[in-house]
Amino acid sequence: MKKKIPVIKQEGIKDCGAACLLSIIRYYGGDISLEKLRELTKTTKIGTTAYHIIRASEKLEFSSKGIKCKSLNDLKNKINVPFIAHLVINKSYKHYVVVYDLNYKKNIVTIMDPNSGVKKLTFDEFNKMWSKVIITLYPTKKIPIYKTNKSVNNLIKYLILNNKKVFVEIILLSLFITMFNIINSYYFKIIVDDIVVSSINNFYIISFVFIILILLKSLSEYFRNQLILYSNQKIDFQLFTKTFNHVINLPYDYFKNKTTGEILSRISDLNHIKDAINKIIVTIFVDLLLILISSTILLTINKDLFLITIIIFILYLIVALIFSPIYKNLINLSQEKNAQINSKLIESINSFETIKSMNLQNNVINKIENQYVDNLYVENKVNTYHNIQQTIKDLIGGIGLFMILFIGYLKVMNGVLSVGDLITYNSLLIYFLTPIKNILELEPLIRYALSSFKRINELYEIDNEKLEIDNKYIEKRIIGNIKYKDFNYSINDRDLILNKINLNIEKGNKVMIVGNSGCGKSTLLKSLLKYYKIKRDKIFIDDKDINDYNTKQLRENITYVSQNETVFTDSIFNNIVLNRKIDYDKFLKFVKITEVDKICNDRYLGYDTLLEENGFNVSGGERNRIILCRALINSANIILLDEALNEIDVNMERRILKRIFKDMKDKTIIVVSHRLENMDLYDKVINVENGSIKNVIERKDK
Template structure:
C-alpha cells in the first residue's frame, strides 16, 4: 500500500478546483432549473383554488400557456446542465487517468516486479468510478442540499404542521445511510479486487496463447477464468443486493411518509385550516424536498465505491516515483564510460542474493563481455548499471561519480541498450527505431538500419519504413526484431553501449556481420556485452565470468584459456559441440 498521505477529500478537491468556472456555471444552471420547478408547482394551487373556483377561462389559457413555456425552458436548462456535467466528466477523466498513467511510468522497476499487469490496469477502471462520483456527487451535494433548504422553507410557509410531519422521516433516512456504510465499503473493495484478479488472468492467458494452444490448455484456461469470473459476479451480486435493499427501505419510508402527510393534510382540510389546493400544492412541492434527500442517500453506494477506488488508486499514486530527487542529481551531457564496481551486493526484495560482493573496473572505450550460466547475475548487473534498481550494498562509480548521484535521465540518454527480450510497440518501423528520440531525420533512421543489417529486410516490406509492426512486433521474426532494436541503440549515438544477448536470435552470417558493425560503432565508446556464444566475444578487451553471483574469472580470451578454469570449460564445450555438428554434416 501507499503511505496514504493523500486523503479522499484532498484527492477529490485536487481534481475539482481547477474547474471552478465550470462548476459555477453548472451550479447556476441547476439553481435556475430548481427555481423553474418550484414555480411550476404553484400552478396546481392557483388552478384549483382560483381559476376553477372563479371560472377564469382566459386566465386558464394564459397561465397554462405560461406553464408549458416554463416546462420547455426547464427541459432546455436541464439539457444544458447535463451537457456541462458531461464536459466536466471528460476533463476529470483526462486529468485523473493521464495522471495515473504518467505516475505508473515514473515508478521504479521494483514496483513492476511485484504487480501483475492486469492489477495495474484495473486501477484505470477504478479511476472512472472516482470520476463518476466527482462529477455526480459534487453537483448533487451542492444542488440537492440547496433544494432541501429551499424546499423546506417553501413547505414550512405553506403549512408548518405538514412540514414537521414530512420531516419526521429524515432521522430514519440518516439511520439507513449509517447502517449501510461499512457493508458497502467492504463489498465494493471485494468487487474491485475480484475484478483486478480476473483482469490479471485474462491478460496473462491472452499473452500466453501460444503456450495454451501448444499444451491443449484451452479447457484448463477456461475453467480457471470461469472460477475467477464467478467470484467477480458474486461480488457484483452482493453489491447490487445491498443497493436494492437500501433502495427498498428508502421507497418504503417515502411511501409511508406520503400517506401520513395526506392523512394529516386531509384532517387539516376537513378542519378548514388549509384548502384542497394548498394540500395538492404541498404534495407537488414535496418532491422538491424528498427527491433531493433521496438523491443524497442514493449517492452513498457511489461514494463508498469511489472511496474504495480512491484508496486502491492511492496505493499506487502515493508511492514515490523513481526520479523523486532528480533535482539534486548530477546531469552530465557526456560520459567517458569509466566504470568502477566496488563490493556490489544485490537481491530482489527479500529473496536470496543475486550478486555477492562483485568488484571490477572498466576503462573508457573498453569492450567487456559478461559470461556465465543462466542465473549467474549477468542481466541483473546490467540492470544496476542502467539504474533500474539501486544497490543494496557496495558502489557503482561512473566517471568517478556514484551512480546514485547521477540523474536517471542523463544516464539513460547516453546509454544504448539492446535487451534480450526485444519489445516493439504498435506503430511503424520508423517510429520504433526512433523511439524516445526527438528531431531524428529519416536519413539517420535509414543509416542506423543499414548498420544493424535491418535495411534490406525493411526494403522488402510493402510500406518499407512505414510498415506497421503489430502488437509487440507480432508480424516480425525474432531476428528482425533484434536488428530493429540494435538500430534503435545505434541511432542514439551513445557513450556506453550495452548488449544483452543482442544477437541470440540471428543466424551465424548475420550475427557475424552485426558484430563487425558493433565493432565499428563501438570504437572509442565503452561496450558491455552479455553473450551466450563465446565465439562472438573474442575481440573483447576483458571477459568477466560470473558464477552464482560472484566473479569466477576475469581476463582476456587468451588469458582465460591459459588458466583452464571455468571459461576454458565453457569454451571447450561450445567448441566441441561445433565440431560434432561439423562432423555430422560432413
C-alpha cells in the same frame, strides 16, 4: 475492555504479511500505509517472509522474534496476543494471520485473516493449518502515526479549484431549475383556489406564464447537462494524465513487484473518483438547498403533514445507515476481485502461444470462469442489497405518501386545508424526498470512490524516481569507463544476487558476460541505470560515483536493451526512429549494420511496413534486429545488450557484431549471452557464477 480488532484486507494473495503487520500497528494506536509496508517487508509478486516482517516491524519500534512451537499449549502464559501466525492452507497455500485471542477454556482461537476478516476457529481447526511458526511483536515505545502522502488530496483539490467556474455555473443553473420546479408546483393551487373563482382571461395569462417557465427550465437543463459533460471530460483528462504521469515515473522495483492487472485496475479506479467529484458537488449543493427551501414551504403549508414527512426522512436515514457497512465490505471485495481478473486476463492474453502450444485452453478458460463467477457473485450481492434497500425505501415512501394523502384529505374535509394546498404539498413533497433519496443513494458511489481513493493514494505513496535532482554533471557527456568496487546487491537484504563484484571496463572495450540463468548478469547491467538503490563508492562511471549523476542524463548516455523489449504497432521506420530527429543517412547506415534492410527489401512497403502488436508478423530474429537498430541509433557511449541477440542465428549475429564493433570502436559495449560461439570477437569475456565473478578472460592479441 478489549480493543476492537483492526481488520485489514489484503488486495492480493501476496499482501497477507503486510496486512497482518498493519493490523497490529493499528491495534497499538499507530498507522502507516499498506503500500509503505509492502516496501518495508520487501513484498514481491510471491509475497514476503517472516524474516522481512520482523525486519520491517523493528524499523517501526517493535521488538520482534520468530518462534517455532510444538503446540498452542506452549504459548499459554508465555506469549501475549496479538501475534502473527504462519499457516499452510490445503497443504500448499502459505498464509499469514494475526492471533488476537486464545481461549484455553473453550479451545477457541480468534484470528484476523486478511483474506476474510475476523474468525473464530477451534484449536483443532487452527492446528490443521498452522505451520507451528509465529512472530511475536511487542512495542518498545509508542507506535507513531506515519503521515500519508497527500498527493491525491492535493490533486482533487486542484481539480475542484481548477474547475470552480464550471461548477459554479452548474450550481447556478441547478438553482434556476429548482426555482422553476417549485414555482410550477403552485400551478394547480392557483387554478383550484384562485382561477376557478376568477375570469378565464386570468387562466390563459397564468397558463402562458407557466409555459414560459417550463421552456426556461428545459433550456436551463440542456445547458447544465452540457456543462456537466464538459466538466466530466476535463476532470477525466486532468485526472488521467496526472496519474499516468506519476505511474510512468515510478521506480523500476514497483513494476517488477506489481502485476499489469494491478496497475491497470488502479488507473481504472479513476473513473469512480471522476464520477464522484461531479455528482457529489452538484448533488450536495443543489439537493441540500432544495431540501431546505422545500421543507420551509412544506412546513408553512401544514405542520402535521410535515411531521409525517420528517418521519419518512428519518426512516430513509436508518435504512441507509444499516446498509452502509454492507456496501463498504462488498465494494472493497468487488474491486479486489476485478483487479485479480484483470491480472489473469492480461497474463492469459500475453501467454497465448504457450496456451495454444501446450493445449491449455480449457484449463485457462476454467480458471478465468471460476474467478469471473466469484466476481459476479460479489457484484450480484451488491446489486441485491441495493435492490433490497431500494424496495424498503419505496415501501416507506409509498406508505408515507398514502398517509399524507389520507390525513390531508381529512383536513380538507374538516376545512383545515384547501384542496389547492394539498395538491401543492404533494407536488412539493417530490422536491423534498427526491433530493434526500439522491443524497442517500450516493452511498455506493461514495464507497466506490473512497475505496478507489484509498487504492490510488497507495499508488501515490510510492515516490517517483528523482530524475533531475543533481545538475552537477548534467552538461558533461559520459565517456564510457566503468568500475565496480566490492559491489553487492540483494533484492531482499538477505540473499545476495551479486557478491563482491570488482571489475574495470575501459572506454571502447567490447565485453561479453556469460553465466547460468539467475547468476546476476542482468542485475550487473541494470545497476548502471540506477534501477536499484546503489550504495556510495561501489559503482563509478568515468571515475565519478554513479550516485552523483543525474539519472536522466545517465540513461540518455547509456542504452540498455533487454530480452523483453517490445515493438510498437507502427511502421518499422517509426519503431526505429521513435519520434527522434534522426538523419536519414544515419538511419540507412544502422539498418544496414543490423541487416534490417534485408527485412524491408522483402516487403512491398519497405520501411513503412506496419508491425502488428509485439511484432507478431515478423520472426523473433527480425524483431531482435529492429530493436537492436533502434538502440544503436541512439548514439550512446555505453551500450548494454542483455540477451538482445538471443533469437538471431549465430552466423548473422557474428556479422552484425563485427559491423557494430568496427563502426563503434570508441564506444563501450557489454553483451550478456549464453552463446560462446562468438566470444573471440570480444576484448573481455567475464564468467559470472552464483553472483560472483569466477574469471575474466582478456583478449590482448585482438
